[in-house]
Amino acid sequence: SISGNLSAGGVNNQSPVLVDASRNWGGSASGPGGAYTGSGNAVSMKVDFTPWLNSAADTSPLLGFQGSFSVLNVDDNSPQSGTAGRLQEAVDLVTVGGTVAARAGTYAENVTTDKRMTLDGTGKGANPAVDTIIDPALDGPGILVTGSGVSNAQRLTVRDLRVTGSTGADGDGLRIETPLGLAEYLRFQNVASVANAGSGIAINSSDTVRFLHVLNSDLSSNANAGFRIPSSIGSFDTLDLTNSTINANGIAGLSVNPSSSATDITNLHVSSTTFTGNGTSLAVGSGDVSINGFNGDASFTNVTITGGGAHIGLQIRGAGSGAAVGNAGSISLTNVTIQGTYANPPGFTDSAALFIRNFDDVSGFSFTNVVLNAAAPTGLYLRNVRQELYLGDMQFTGAVPAQRDVVLAEAAVDEESGNVNAIDAFFALVGMGDPEDRVTDLDDDPALGDVYF
16 A cells, blocks of 8 residues: 655656556555646656555455455556556456456557456547547457356446457457356447457357347447357357447448357347448348347347448348248347348349348247338348248338339249238338239249238
């Protein structure tokens, strides 16, 4: 403990050699004064003062001061001794369940957190005078999460900070790995993970990952995806993605199981979130939301998707192909609007605002106030959906005359096409002619199902 000193200073280093005075209490949680801006005891230049303790509490009756490492404060203005970065030193030292409070500034380091704790910044904006910014110094993720929480109330949490500029093949802003075979109860709150070489948040695991919350976050302008669940995953259960912005990512906004080989993914819940202009590469399957090989439960509530010329707006694709497909889980779309523009990649004709494929039983689908207002070749494209699908009050308001509102398709001899019940759906362009002229069904190919109004 270094406190109660006169204004001449708590640590006054007149030598050219850096002095390590970190892990001490300096009289104020705001940090040291003197050469720095806190109200604690003064320190001179050439003094490493970070991390510093948050209180004068002595945690042990033993001789000497045994400070509490439950809250550690970090400032990018502190000189740094040793090989670890400022944040990493604090993350390594903080007690399980504790908090590392990262003051505003730019931290040029890669951080790994391997235990339940909170890494807490001052804001996710781009101004280092008021926000906490991690701009990694080396290739790899900005923040690598290898630990877990233990319950909904006791999560490993990263919040109120910005990660940008991650580079290399593993250059995700935030990356989740499972060296212990499990990652669970993670929260990313008020985080910006933007302009990284990989994804904003990515899972890299063949094990079990579950119970993830992403709140009030910005996952934009990453080269791959905003949020990515890989096909290597062994098991995934529960993503709650809410009140977030996911824009202008290279391949997809939300990418789930891109090669369709994972078989145990469920409980994807997206609410009050916007997706805009994802899939900037116009790769096959690119778009705003791409969910593949999926027979679990999902919900999209109060979601707006705005295309910027990618392949597909929202794709939900079941596992398997042909006759070897399974049933859809409980999948609800409520107050969902898909607008903007979508386009066919070279050699493809299935670009759509909403694409549903490879399901036998689709009774688990429900649509409430779903508006398809995109300038796309197709509003709703169904392929190998083998049972009748009820569209609810789905609204087709796309304004491009050449557009098809609904397309039923079979591309292989073992695929089938069920009927579509559009009795309660709304077709805004009926005045242009018979609505039957704006669908592709059995009137165009006797092998297809019927869209009936």
